[in-house]
Amino acid sequence: MKIIPSLLLDKIEKHQKFQDLRHQEIQQKKTAINQIALQERAELYGIIRLSTNSIETGFIPKEKLKNITPQDKVNFGKIKIRQARERLFSNKTIQIIEKCDKHDLNSKLVLMGQGAILEVSPDDEITKNILTIGLNGCTATMVFVETKDGKRICVLTHFPPTQVVANSRLLEKLIPNIAPEAIKIARAIILCPGDYHKDKNGNWLLIPKKETDNENTLLESIVQRALAGCALVDCIGYSTQLVVGEKDQGILVVTIPPVGEGDVTYRINSWKDNALTNSVDTDLLQIESEFEELGK
Numbered sequence: 001m002k003i004i005p006s007l008l009l010d011k012i013e014k015h016q017k018f019q020d021l022r023h024q025e026i027q028q029k030k031t032a033i034n035q036i037a038l039q040e041r042a043e044l045y046g047i048i049r050l051s052t053n054s055i056e057t058g059f060i061p062k063e064k065l066k067n068i069t070p071q072d073k074v075n076f077g078k079i080k081i082r083q084a085r086e087r088l089f090s091n092k093t094i095q096i097i098e099k100c101d102k103h104d105l106n107s108k109l110v111l112m113g114q115g116a117i118l119e120v121s122p123d124d125e126i127t128k129n130i131l132t133i134g135l136n137g138c139t140a141t142m143v144f145v146e147t148k149d150g151k152r153i154c155v156l157t158h159f160p161p162t163q164v165v166a167n168s169r170l171l172e173k174l175i176p177n178i179a180p181e182a183i184k185i186a187r188a189i190i191l192c193p194g195d196y197h198k199d200k201n202g203n204w205l206l207i208p209k210k211e212t213d214n215e216n217t218l219l220e221s222i223v224q225r226a227l228a229g230c231a232l233v234d235c236i237g238y239s240t241q242l243v244v245g246e247k248d249q250g251i252l253v254v255t256i257p258p259v260g261e262g263d264v265t266y267r268i269n270s271w272k273d274n275a276l277t278n279s280v281d282t283d284l285l286q287i288e289s290e291f292e293e294l295g296k
Contacts, residue, residue, distance in 0.1 A: 085097065087247075088133075088247060088248075088249070089133075089247055089248055089251070090247045090248050090270070093131070093133075093247075093248055093251060093253065096109075096129045096131055096253065097109060097131075097133070099129075106126055106127075106128040106129070107128065107129045107130070107131075108129070108130045108131075108156075109130075109131060109132070109133070110130065110131070110132040110140075110156045110157065110158050111132070111133070111134070111158065112134060112138055112158050112159065112160060113158070113159060113160075113163065113166070114157070114158060115155065115156065115157035115158070115167075115170040115171065115174050116130060116155075116156055116174070117153065117154070117155045117156075117174050117176070118130040118153070118154045118156075118254075118256065119151065119152070119153050119154075120151070120152040120153075120256045120257070120258055120259075121150070121151055121258070122149070122150030122151065122258060122259050122260075123258075124258045125258065126258075127255060127256065127257040127258070127261065127262075128255075128256045128257075129253060129254065129255050129256070130154050130156050130253075130254050130256070131156075131251060131252060131253040131254065132156055132158040132251065132252050133250060133251045134158075134250055134251075135158065135191065135238065135250035135251065135252065136240055136242070136250050137160065137161065137193055137240055138158055138159060138160045138161070139158075139159060139160075139161065139167065139190065139191065139192045139193075139212065139215060139216075139219075140156065140157065140158045140189075140190075140191040140192075140252045141155075141156070141157045141167070141171055141188070141189070141190050141191070141219050141223075142154065142155070142156050142188065142189045142191070142252060142254060142266065143155040143156075143171070143174075143175055143186075143187075143188045143223055143226075143227075143231070144185070144186070144187045144188070144254070144256075144264060144276050145176070145178060145183060145185065145186050145187075145227065146183075146184045146185040146186075146259070146264070146277060147178060147182050147183060147184060148182055148183070148184045149182070150258075150259040150260075152256050152258070152259065152264060153176060153178075154254050154256055154264075155171065155174045155175055155176075156252070156254065157170055157171050157174070161211075161212070161215065164215050164218065167215075167219070168218055168219060168222055171219065171222055171223070172222050172226065175222075175223065175226040175227070177226075178227070180227075180228035180230055183227065183228075183230055185276070185277055186227045186230050186231035186232065187231065187232050187233075187234075187276050188220070188223045188231050188232070188233040188234070189233075189234050189236055189252075189266065190208075190216050190219050190220065190233065190234070190235045190236070191236050191238055191252055191268060192208050192209070192212040192215070192216060192235065192236070192237060192238070193208070193209050193212060193237065193238065193240050194206045194207055194208050194209055194236070194237015194238055194239060194240075195207065195209050195237065196239070206237050206238070206239060207237045208235050208236070208237040209237065212235075212237075216235045220233045220235070236268065238250070238268060238269060246270065247270060248267075248269050248270040249269055249270070250269065251267075251268070251269060252266065252267070252268055253266065253267045254266045254276075255267075255273070263275040263276065263277045264276040264277045
């Protein structure tokens with residue numbers, strides 16, 4: 001058995017008392033104003049991870065925190081954001097989100113309580129993306145229109161169930177006024193919380209929750225009124241049961257290439273890409289077959 005000298009033991013006890021008092025001080029400050037400095041937060045948790053070149057940089061003991069620079073703090077924040085994204089999203093989705101961070105005009109991120117419109121003209125040479133994340137009980141409404149002159153337009157909103165009126169007003173505002181005779185394709189998806197139910201054949205289907213019916217009906221009526229009743233609207237339920245370790249939960253991504261460069265596709269969570277445009281005049285969403293696959 002290793003015996004600790006009494007002098008060393010005294011130093012350890014004094015340090016522990018100081019550490020406990022310091023932690024109490026920071027915790028009280030955090031509770032009082034709900035905000036503490038980065039250095040204090042690092043002290044509270046014992047270590048801080050700093051980066052100068054890459055995310056692989058090792059941990060730095062807290063006694064060296066007094067030497068961190070403003071740039072170190074920026075690096076630390078970037079690392080934490082990157083680590084969180086890597087836990088939640090696939091590389092494909094992260095690439096789009098990072099383009100939005102850089103204010104790339106060809107990518108748009110819609111957060112809760114927001115809406116946006118993205119247009120791709122016939123002479124554009126690049127594929128564009130619009131997406132929303134964090135759909136954990138919220139409703140996302142996506143409206144896509146392709147006109148006969150080759151313009152592709154996508155509207156996307158994301159609102160919680162407590163803001164149905166705000167959602168409907170913004171959606172009505174964002175959908176462009178297009179003459180019915182100019183519309184070639186009009187599609188809409190209302191993505192809302194869902195539950196699993198068995199059909200008569202014993203297959204599990206994921207369908208919208210009953211309590212979303214009124215909101216879905218209102219949103220669909222707004223879409224049809226704006227597009228002269230010529231839109232194909234689908235209400236799709238998604239599971240709010242988060243699966244540990246699974247990425248891209250609670251997202252909707254729409255990828256829009258220029259006309260002639262490929263089909264417009266959408267992806268819900270980690271499901272496969274689905275076409276919104278196609279030369280075949282059929283229901284391309286294939287909702288039932290997808291849900292049967294999920295239930296297997």
